[in-house]
Amino acid sequence: xxxxxxxxxxxxxxxxxxxxxxxxxxxxxxxxxxxxxxxxxxxxxxxxxxxxxxxxxxxxxxxxxxxxxxxxxxxxxxxxxxxxxxxxxxxxxxxxxxxxxxxxxxxxxxxxxxxxxxxxxxxxxxxxxxxxxxxxxxxxxxxxxxxxxxxxxxxxxxxxxxxxxxxxxxxxxxxxxxxxxxxxxxxxxxxxxxxxxxxxxxxxxxxxxxxxxxxxxxxxx
Amino acid sequence: xxxxxxxxxxxxxxxxxxxxxxxxxxxxxxxxxxxxxxxxxxxxxxxxxxxxxxxxxxxxxxxxxxxxxxxxxxxxxxxxxxxxxxxxxxxxxxxxxxxxxxxxxxxxxxxxxxxxxxxxxxxxxxxxxxxxxxxxxxxxxxxxxxxxxxxxxxxxxxxxxxxxxxxxxxxxxxxxxxxxxxxxxxxxxxxxxxxxxxxxxxxxxxxxxxxxxxxxxxxxx
DNA sequence: CGAATCCTTGACAAGATTCAACTCGGGTGG
DNA sequence: CCACCCGAGTTGAATCTTGTCAAGGATTCG
Numbered sequence: 157x158x159x160x161x162x163x164x165x166x167x168x169x170x171x172x173x174x175x176x177x178x179x180x181x182x183x184x185x186x187x188x189x190x191x192x193x194x195x196x197x198x199x200x201x202x203x204x205x206x207x208x209x210x211x212x213x214x215x216x217x218x219x220x221x222x223x224x225x226x227x228x229x230x231x232x233x234x235x236x237x238x239x240x241x242x243x244x245x246x247x248x249x250x251x252x253x254x255x256x257x258x259x260x261x262x263x264x265x266x267x268x269x270x271x272x273x274x275x276x277x278x279x280x281x282x283x284x285x286x287x288x289x290x291x292x293x294x295x296x297x298x299x300x301x302x303x304x305x306x307x308x309x310x311x312x313x314x315x316x317x318x319x320x321x322x323x324x325x326x327x328x329x330x331x332x333x334x335x336x337x338x339x340x341x342x343x344x345x346x347x348x349x350x351x352x353x354x355x356x357x358x359x360x361x362x363x364x365x366x367x368x369x370x371x372x373x374x375x376x377x
Numbered sequence: 378x379x380x381x382x383x384x385x386x387x388x389x390x391x392x393x394x395x396x397x398x399x400x401x402x403x404x405x406x407x408x409x410x411x412x413x414x415x416x417x418x419x420x421x422x423x424x425x426x427x428x429x430x431x432x433x434x435x436x437x438x439x440x441x442x443x444x445x446x447x448x449x450x451x452x453x454x455x456x457x458x459x460x461x462x463x464x465x466x467x468x469x470x471x472x473x474x475x476x477x478x479x480x481x482x483x484x485x486x487x488x489x490x491x492x493x494x495x496x497x498x499x500x501x502x503x504x505x506x507x508x509x510x511x512x513x514x515x516x517x518x519x520x521x522x523x524x525x526x527x528x529x530x531x532x533x534x535x536x537x538x539x540x541x542x543x544x545x546x547x548x549x550x551x552x553x554x555x556x557x558x559x560x561x562x563x564x565x566x567x568x569x570x571x572x573x574x575x576x577x578x579x580x581x582x583x584x585x586x587x588x589x590x591x592x593x594x595x596x597x598x
Numbered sequence: 599c600g601a602a603t604c605c606t607t608g609a610c611a612a613g614a615t616t617c618a619a620c621t622c623g624g625g626t627g628g
Numbered sequence: 629c630c631a632c633c634c635g636a637g638t639t640g641a642a643t644c645t646t647g648t649c650a651a652g653g654a655t656t657c658g
Contacts, residue, residue, distance in 0.1 A: 207505045209592045215508040217501050228497060235498045262483040269490045276449060276493055277456045279500035280438050284428045286507035287436040287551030291646065322605065330508030332647055337606055353655080354605060371430050512614065543637065553615055558638055574623095575637060605654070612647075621638070628631085 174247040185226075185238035185246065192229030194248045198222050201244025202319050205236050206327070216328040217279070219320060221305070225271055227251075242319050286330045289371065294329040295339045296368035299349065303359055316357045395468040406447075406459040406467065413450030415469045419443050422465025423540050426457050427548070437549040438500070440541060442526070446492055448472075463540050507551045510592065515550040516560045517589035520570065524580055537578045 176199065179185065185196065188207060196203075203220040217236060220226055228235045229251075258265045285297050299316075307313040318325075322340075323333040340357075343349045348365060350358035359365060397420065400406065406417065409428060417424075424441040438457060441447055449456045450472075479486045506518050520537075528534040539546075543561075544554040564570045569586060571579035580586060 207501060209505070209509060211592050213509045213592065215505040217504050228494065228501075230495065230498045236501055258487075259483075262480075262486060265483060265486050265490060266479075269486060269493060272490060272493045272497055273449065274451065276497045276500060277451045279497060279504065280428060280449075280456055283438050283500065283503055283507060284430070284436040286504060287548075288430060288434045321603090327508075333604090334606080334648085335646060337604095338646095341606070371432050371434065542635090554637085555616085555639085556614060558636095559614095562638070599658100601656100601658090603654100603656080605652105607652085608650085610648080610650105612645105614643105614645085616643075617641090619638105619640085622636085624634095624636105626631100626633085628629105 173253045174249045177246050177248050179240045179244045179246065181240055181243050183240045185240065186234050188235065188237045189233045192227060192232055192234045193251055195225065195227040195251055195254050196238070196249070197247045198224050198226070199245040199247055202241040203238055203244055203246070204241045204320070204324060204328075205238050207236050214327050215330065216324060217282070218275075219324075219328065221309075241324060289369075291329075291331055291335050292339055292342075293369055293371055294331065295325075295336060295343070296365045298325065298329055299357060299359060300362070300365055300369055302357070303362070313362075314359055316359070318355050318357050322354075394474045395470045397466055398469050399466045400461045400464065402461055402464050404461045406461065407455050409456065409458045410454045413448060413453055413455045414472055416446065416448040416472055416475050417459070417470070418468045419445050419447070420466040420468055423462040424459055424465055424467070425462045425541070425545060425549075426459050428457050435548050436551065437545060438503070439496075440545075440549065442530075462545060510590075512550075512552055512556050513560055513563075514590055514592055515552065516546075516557060516564070517586045519546065519550055520578060520580060521583070521586055521590055523578070524583070534583075535580055537580070539576050539578050543575075 174197075179201070185203065186192075186194075198220050200222055203224075203226060204216050205218045205220060205226055206214050206216045208214040219241065220238075226238050254264075258268065285294055289297065302316050302318060303313045306316055320328075321333075322336045325331075326333045326336045329336065340349070340351060343365075344351050346364075348359075348361045350360055352358070395418075400422070406424065407413075407415075419441050421443055424445075424447060425437050426439045426441060426447060427435050427437045429435040440462065441459075447459050475485075479489065506515055510518065523537050523539060524534045527537055541549075542554075543557045546552075547554045547557045550557065561570070561572060564586075565572050567585075569580075569582045571581055573579070
């Protein structure tokens with residue numbers, strides 16, 4: 157299969173018009189407001205999706221993994237920028253082909269609606285995180301969402317690969333790199349997580365993380 | 378027309394199955410995780426959509442006005458709660474009817490996708506606001522988005538009705554009521570806005586608000 | 599093995615929250 | 629009709645969480 161994880165059902169006519177593209181780390185896939193000519197799916201690696209302010213501040217609105225789709229556009233332009241967080245391969249599909257195919261195959265349309273709905277629900281949740289949770293609560297929420305994602309894909313929920321840097325996590329959680337680092341250290345000292353290489357996390361006390369993430373009074377951290 | 382603003386095109390079969398419901402102020406329309414049996418559209422008034430934490434903190438993820446749709450659900454349950462901010466009338470449409478109609482009429486499906494896409498783009502923008510903007514920048518962004526909405530609907534862009542309370546604005550912007558009030562007062566003192574009744578805003582210096590909203594150094598505030 | 603990048607930690611500063619008092623306006627009931 | 633009452637808004641002072649600035653340590657990769 158050319159573009160793994162693209163369309164598990166009989167819509168593989170999509171794969172016929174898709175092109176695989178390889179990226180190094182920290183490469184721009186496309187920029188916000190660029191003409192939205194293609195839709196992408198992640199075949200391997202991690203992609204970050206982000207918005208920036210004129211002075212350089214940035215908000216990462218999501219990390220995308222294998223099988224995820226990107227390329228949301230409005231009025232013909234992309235709504236956000238996309239860059240690779242790791243080396244990655246993506247599938248590129250011309251927008252027009254998708255659109256004509258959607259007009260032809262309502263099933264694809266329905267699938268796109270389902271995917272977009274899912275993304276919207278995730279965005280709502282992230283607004284709660286960004287607007288109302290403390291730094292500790294944000295980091296705990298992030299670790300749990302990483303674990304859930306891993307489990308949903310059949311991976312381990314306990315020992316996780318965390319391929320993004322502290323700065324990227326910070327830009328995702330609306331914090332600074334230093335705050336993220338401090339909180340991860342605090343969790344480690346409290347025995348809540350393990351950080352062997354700094355990019356591998358073990359969730360040792362998921363119960364505590366869960367309480368922290370919801371703002372309940374923690375037991376011993 | 379029973380449900381104004383519902384479907385401007387030939388999909389008025391929807392209005393046939395819709396019921397109009399009237400609400401007083403601060404009434405619950407539905408709760409997060411309730412069984413999602415209906416989709417709603419706002420006919421008049423303002424509805425707030427929100428998520429809450431166990432300890433009562435809440436994040437308002439959007440204010441909905443006439444013509445807007447609500448009732449996003451995942452796994453059969455609503456993703457957020459909805460309450461009225463003012464007296465309001467809503468149209469209620471059974472979920473099942475919508476779904477069977479969508480299967481029948483791809484045009485409706487396409488329209489739902491377009492609406493959801495729009496909402497997702499707005500959510501991305503709000504994540505930037507919540508994650509990376511200062512309190513002043515948030516309030517400036519909010520005022521501008523109110524003005525744009527009013528203009529898009531053919532209303533005035535200068536003198537705006539702001540029917541929600543300071544506390545609601547705060548819960549939308551991830552701030553406290555006091556901070557919102559202070560910043561509005563500061564804008565007023567600086568001649569950037571007028572607040573005649575506290576619920577009517579005049580954007581006197583939109584240029585300054587624009588710069589503030591993007592984080593550029595303001596001229597004189 | 600050296601350079602670059604990433605991560606960690608500390609000290610201090612700043613922005614926003616908390617707590618509290620007071621004002622304003624609209625509606626209600628005596 | 630007017631006083632009172634309640635919700636909403638405003639403002640001040642103190643506190644606290646997080647950001648900023650800075651230095652040093654660790655890891656990775658050529």
